[in-house]
Amino acid sequence: MAVVKANAYGHGSVALSAAALKSGAAALGVSSLEEGIALRESEIKAKILILGSIFPLENLEVAAGYGLTPTISSAQGLAQLVRLGRQRRERLAFHLKVDTGMGRVGISPLSARALLEKIAQRNEVRCEGIYTHFACADCDREYTQSQRAAFLPVIAFAKKLGLRFDAHASNSAALLSGGNALFDMVRPGLILYGLLPFEGAEKKIKVSPVLSWKTRIVFIKKVPRGMSISYGRTFSTSRQSLIATLPVGYADGYSRRLSGKAHVLIRGRRCPVVGRVTMDMIMVDVTGIPGAAIGDEAVLIGTQSGETITAEELAARAGTINYEITCSISSRVPRIVV
Ligand SMILES: *Cc1c(COP(=O)(O)O)cnc(C)c1O
Numbered sequence: 001m002a003v004v005k006a007n008a009y010g011h012g013s014v015a016l017s018a019a020a021l022k023s024g025a026a027a028l029g030v031s032s033l034e035e036g037i038a039l040r041e042s043e044i045k046a047k048i049l050i051l052g053s054i055f056p057l058e059n060l061e062v063a064a065g066y067g068l069t070p071t072i073s074s075a076q077g078l079a080q081l082v083r084l085g086r087q088r089r090e091r092l093a094f095h096l097k098v099d100t101g102m103g104r105v106g107i108s109p110l111s112a113r114a115l116l117e118k119i120a121q122r123n124e125v126r127c128e129g130i131y132t133h134f135a136c137a138d139c140d141r142e143y144t145q146s147q148r149a150a151f152l153p154v155i156a157f158a159k160k161l162g163l164r165f166d167a168h169a170s171n172s173a174a175l176l177s178g179g180n181a182l183f184d185m186v187r188p189g190l191i192l193y194g195l196l197p198f199e200g201a202e203k204k205i206k207v208s209p210v211l212s213w214k215t216r217i218v219f220i221k222k223v224p225r226g227m228s229i230s231y232g233r234t235f236s237t238s239r240q241s242l243i244a245t246l247p248v249g250y251a252d253g254y255s256r257r258l259s260g261k262a263h264v265l266i267r268g269r270r271c272p273v274v275g276r277v278t279m280d281m282i283m284v285d286v287t288g289i290p291g292a293a294i295g296d297e298a299v300l301i302g303t304q305s306g307e308t309i310t311a312e313e314l315a316a317r318a319g320t321i322n323y324e325i326t327c328s329i330s331s332r333v334p335r336i337v338v
Pocket residue numbers: 003005051133170171172173187188189190191197
């Protein structure tokens with residue numbers, strides 16, 4: 001299952017879903033009903049699992065209407081799906097989510113037994129999958145193994161009841177840390193996009209990032225020494241400077257936390273972001289970049305003439321993780337598939 005939630009981690013879910021399916025993914029995973037609908041409206045016919053908890057009744061009905069598979073993790077949710085199945089005279093498929101230690105959504109392994117017994121008696125619904133999610137696959141092997149150990153008896157019990165389903169657990173980190181949790185299906189997100197979930201993962205798999213984020217210089221000016229740049233006057237030039245303006249800001253997902261901290265690549269050189277990131281623009285110091293001019297490509301993430309800025313670098317500078325950097329690239333930034 002290719003996880004394409006959050007607009008495929010900011011990459012563009014329609015194009016990336018199509019690529020994943022073409023490459024052999026059996027299903028897609030999204031977070032919400034809305035994300036699933038967006039894929040259906042783009043003529044994606046594959047199985048789509050809604051990984052998040054959705055609001056019951058009205059939303060279950062909408063999900064059924066679009067042929068989206070919901071996640072069920074309570075007796076109440078199951079009862080509502082059964083009622084809907086009866087109403088629609090359809091055997092509605094779902095996946096059961098078991099919380100083995102993530103502490104987010106899912107039924108506890110203990111309560112799962114009673115629920116599975118109910119499921120086995122119901123013709124209105126079909127349990128196509130049973131899954132759990134790891135909290136520390138990137139950092140705590142022992143805890144991951146304890147989650148796996150809690151998941152195993154649930155699967156065994158469901159099989160004993162005669163249910164036929166795909167068991168799944170592994171996200172990218174679990175896949176790379178080799179915890180023997182492959183089961184019938186895996187759910188990678190991050191690594192599909194050529195990004196790695198923890199330091200050292202590059203020793204396990206070689207990937208390269210799918211995404212580059214580029215803009216162009218839209219304005220350029222020579223300013224005297226002592227001129228302040230941007231809101232709050234947090235930066236002033238220490239010399240006569242050439243300052244370029246780029247049409248990208250925090251409304252595009254270029255975090256305000258990068259104010260005064262990040263670089264962009266122009267003409268193959270690193271240029272510091274100076275002053276605060278504003279909603280729609282940032283300023284960069286291009287003093288000493290020979291020939292810097294309006295229209296020059298500026299790379300925010302990616303490679304230019306052998307120099308590279310990674311999502312990980314921006315994440316470190318903004319105090320977050322690579323996931324958040326690409327997920328934050330907002331909808332007003334055009335995605336161009338190459
Ligand atoms: C996001 C998510 C994944 C994918 O996680 P990655 O770390 O991106 O591989 C898998 N399963 C669930 C339930 C998720 O929410």
